[in-house]
Amino acid sequence: GDGVFKYYSSGEWKKSSSGKSVPIINPTTRQPHFKVQACTQEEVNKLIEEAKTAQKSWAKTPLWKRAELLHKAAALLKEHKVPIAECLVKEIAKPAKDAATEAVRSGDLVSYCAEEGVRVLGEGKFMVSDSFPGNERTKYCLTAKIPLGVILAIPPFNYPVNLAVSKIAPALIAGNSIVLKPPTQGAVAALHMVHCFHLAGFPKGLISCVTGRGSEIGDFLTMHPMVNCIRKQSNDLVELYLHCPDVLICGLNIFCCCFTGGDTGIAISKKAGMIPLQMELGGKDACIILDDADLDLAAANIVKGGFSYSGQRCTAVKVVLVMESVANALVEKVKAKVAKLTVGLPEDDSDITPVVTESSANFIEGLVVDAKQKGATFCQEYRREGNLIWPLLLDNVRPDMRIAWEEPFGPVLPVIRITSVEEGIHHCNASNFGLQGCVFTRDISKAILISDAMETGTVQINSAPARGPDHFPFQGLKDSGIGSQGITNSINMMTKIKTTVINLP
Numbered sequence: 001g002d003g004v005f006k007y008y009s010s011g012e013w014k015k016s017s018s019g020k021s022v023p024i025i026n027p028t029t030r031q032p033h034f035k036v037q038a039c040t041q042e043e044v045n046k047l048i049e050e051a052k053t054a055q056k057s058w059a060k061t062p063l064w065k066r067a068e069l070l071h072k073a074a075a076l077l078k079e080h081k082v083p084i085a086e087c088l089v090k091e092i093a094k095p096a097k098d099a100a101t102e103a104v105r106s107g108d109l110v111s112y113c114a115e116e117g118v119r120v121l122g123e124g125k126f127m128v129s130d131s132f133p134g135n136e137r138t139k140y141c142l143t144a145k146i147p148l149g150v151i152l153a154i155p156p157f158n159y160p161v162n163l164a165v166s167k168i169a170p171a172l173i174a175g176n177s178i179v180l181k182p183p184t185q186g187a188v189a190a191l192h193m194v195h196c197f198h199l200a201g202f203p204k205g206l207i208s209c210v211t212g213r214g215s216e217i218g219d220f221l222t223m224h225p226m227v228n229c230i231r232k233q234s235n236d237l238v239e240l241y242l243h244c245p246d247v248l249i250c251g252l253n254i255f256c257c258c259f260t261g262g263d264t265g266i267a268i269s270k271k272a273g274m275i276p277l278q279m280e281l282g283g284k285d286a287c288i289i290l291d292d293a294d295l296d297l298a299a300a301n302i303v304k305g306g307f308s309y310s311g312q313r314c315t316a317v318k319v320v321l322v323m324e325s326v327a328n329a330l331v332e333k334v335k336a337k338v339a340k341l342t343v344g345l346p347e348d349d350s351d352i353t354p355v356v357t358e359s360s361a362n363f364i365e366g367l368v369v370d371a372k373q374k375g376a377t378f379c380q381e382y383r384r385e386g387n388l389i390w391p392l393l394l395d396n397v398r399p400d401m402r403i404a405w406e407e408p409f410g411p412v413l414p415v416i417r418i419t420s421v422e423e424g425i426h427h428c429n430a431s432n433f434g435l436q437g438c439v440f441t442r443d444i445s446k447a448i449l450i451s452d453a454m455e456t457g458t459v460q461i462n463s464a465p466a467r468g469p470d471h472f473p474f475q476g477l478k479d480s481g482i483g484s485q486g487i488t489n490s491i492n493m494m495t496k497i498k499t500t501v502i503n504l505p
């Protein structure tokens with residue numbers, strides 16, 4: 001055809017009546033690689049209406065049948081891992097092996113969701129009235145979990161497939177329908193994932209995938225009166241809200257914008273009105289290293305946590321807070337490991353690949369320049385070619401530097417030397433973010449006390465922050481988000497409680 005990927009509505013692949021398309025820029029070549037349809041508001045209206053209708057009969061479809069279809073989709077996702085991974089390599093420069101892992105992890109997530117769903121949703125609660133003062137045993141209360149309705153899912157560029165299915169699968173097993181707006185970069189990988197659900201044979205209209213410019217369909221989607229729940233992840237919000245005058249956007253990538261994640265989240269909450277929201281809005285995950293830590297273990301986790309997918313993970317280690325007494329030894333060990341990272345093409349499965357956009361690379365460079373001017377120690381020379389930024393460890397970072405607080409979403413990691421554990425905890429808690437954090441020590445009692453003191457959704461002891469395994473609860477405090485994810489929590493989030501009371505004579 002004309003080389004423009006079609007959008008998915010009414011169980012069919014369609015061209016938009018706009019006749020327009022949106023290009024997807026390959027981060028490596030900085031040239032357009034794919035094109036997707038620029039959908040119109042009328043097209044969005046039609047698919048949301050269909051989602052509403054399809055949801056009604058889907059909610060009546062037996063739970064085991066819903067699970068069966070999800071298992072089929074999971075198997076198809078794994079079978080299609082090669083083409084999906086190829087898209088991720090071209091659209092978001094994800095290293096080849098990580099791209100394949102994303103597809104497989106997504107299949108596993110969908111199967112687990114189906115299994116968990118039949119148990120979580122297959123059970124209700126039974127209560128009797130005489131446990132409350134003044135009541136006889138004359139009322140029986142039956143509690144069930146019922147679907148919300150139409151779920152709008154907006155995943156970010158860094159996991160266009162995995163962070164889409166982490167919303168789609170819980171929504172579907174719970175009897176909801178799904179409208180997916182993938183990030184522009186990663187949209188074709190997402191369309192391919194949707195194709196797997198199409199092949200699995202879900203009813204027409206139950207799942208749709210709309211592509212296009214945020215300015216045309218962004219607010220329109222999030223404020224649509226027929227949407228019953230919004231699941232968002234941060235990056236694409238910028239695209240959606242760029243045109244929105246009451247939201248401060250200071251960069252092209254919300255992950256990069258200190259304080260903006262929260263502002264955008266609040267703006268969305270206001271616009272969404274009374275519908276449930278689940279949002280993940282970035283992080284500044286701290287890694288606290290005590291003087292009794294296993295420094296080899298800590299260094300390995302700092303490099304993995306800080307530099308995998310070139311630091312473009314909300315859960316990446318984004319600041320190292322190390323006790324002065326072990327700082328020299330730790331920095332040497334991290335430097336040695338950074339020197340071994342390969343830098344280059346995602347196709348070659350390099351460790352460090354080009355960051356997602358030129359504006360993201362410019363933003364990262366701004367943080368590096370600021371740190372240089374304010375006297376940080378550069379453990380490597382700063383090097384950039386196009387969107388490719390070589391891994392950089394910045395030692396002796398001080399709180400007056402932007403990198404101490406802001407989220408680079410790139411392969412640049414600051415080290416702050418601390419003289420007490422309290423200083424580390426204070427830095428962590430002074431951040432407006434509160435996603436995850438980690439602590440390295442051989443003293444489990446200290447680790448637990450530090451975990452209790454850190455104002456983050458999760459604290460990892462002796463390992464880098466990470467969302468997975470995907471059935472663990474995953475949540476951000478403060479500006480890092482609203483609601484808790486993880487398979488069981490997400491299924492519950494996609495439901496509301498309905499009670500029926502039997503009144504005995």
Ligand code: G3H
Binds near residue numbers: 465
């Ligand atoms: O970027 C945000 C993701 O939820 C992080 O997932 O810890 O598996 O990389 P991850």
